[in-house]
Amino acid sequence: MLRAWAADLHVHTFLSPCASRDMSPGAVVRRCREVGLDIVAITDHNAAGNVARAMAEAATAGLVVVPGMEVCTREELHVLTLLPDLSRAAQWDAVVRRALTPGENVPEIFGEQWVQDACTGVISSETALLAAPTRLSLEDVVRKVTALGGACIPSHVDRAAFSILGQLGFVPEGLDLAGLEISRVVGRKEALLRMPHIAGYGLVSSSDAHSLDEIGLGCSLLWIEAPTAAEIVLALRGALGRRVEIE
Numbered sequence: 001m002l003r004a005w006a007a008d009l010h011v012h013t014f015l016s017p018c019a020s021r022d023m024s025p026g027a028v029v030r031r032c033r034e035v036g037l038d039i040v041a042i043t044d045h046n047a048a049g050n051v052a053r054a055m056a057e058a059a060t061a062g063l064v065v066v067p068g069m070e071v072c073t074r075e076e077l078h079v080l081t082l083l084p085d086l087s088r089a090a091q092w093d094a095v096v097r098r099a100l101t102p103g104e105n106v107p108e109i110f111g112e113q114w115v116q117d118a119c120t121g122v123i124s125s126e127t128a129l130l131a132a133p134t135r136l137s138l139e140d141v142v143r144k145v146t147a148l149g150g151a152c153i154p155s156h157v158d159r160a161a162f163s164i165l166g167q168l169g170f171v172p173e174g175l176d177l178a179g180l181e182i183s184r185v186v187g188r189k190e191a192l193l194r195m196p197h198i199a200g201y202g203l204v205s206s207s208d209a210h211s212l213d214e215i216g217l218g219c220s221l222l223w224i225e226a227p228t229a230a231e232i233v234l235a236l237r238g239a240l241g242r243r244v245e246i247e
């Protein structure tokens, strides 16, 4: 049966070098519940290392964590990738890891990257360089994520920096995108006025939270049967009665 799920599909944890240090997976999950979310996608930059811990924390919290990652492509644009389950997220993580810019993170420049073990809760530093673009093209990302049964949603398309429209100036045709994300500072109406050519895509609004107090500031109401990546794709495409409501 279709029901409405309040979803924030773009939230970082302290694995992202630019995110606040208090964004442990547990703290993120607790904040999501406080603000009344039903679904959160954990989408760290170029890594999915905290998804398992967030899912473990959410299991008893009445919150669904959709495994995700915000990938920076070689065109220097950000794409939200959502995966069907933890094992597919791990496979995607391995693909992206092989395509990272070689080198180690420099915490003094980019920020700390902390990963929390799903079982033990032990926190350690991720040393890979997550702050730089990957060597994957937008086309690579879409093809590989789609093959894993996941969904691709270019991030914050209304922003000039690191967005598909900012970098390319258009959304290439023939890409199997689930939809597009607009950032929380613009509403649907304003987005369509400013970017009329995106009218053919399903739109989500998310917080892109880098601190706990930003979680849920952008939110989409998903009318779906179950909180899965596949249902989110149907909702973005307006298929089988599924739909997305944003302000």
Ligand SMILES: [Zn+2]
Pocket (backbone or CB within 6 Å): 070, 078, 155, 156, 162
């Ligand atoms: Zn981004």
Ligand SMILES: [Zn+2]
Pocket (backbone or CB within 6 Å): 010, 012, 070, 155, 208
């Ligand atoms: Zn982000």
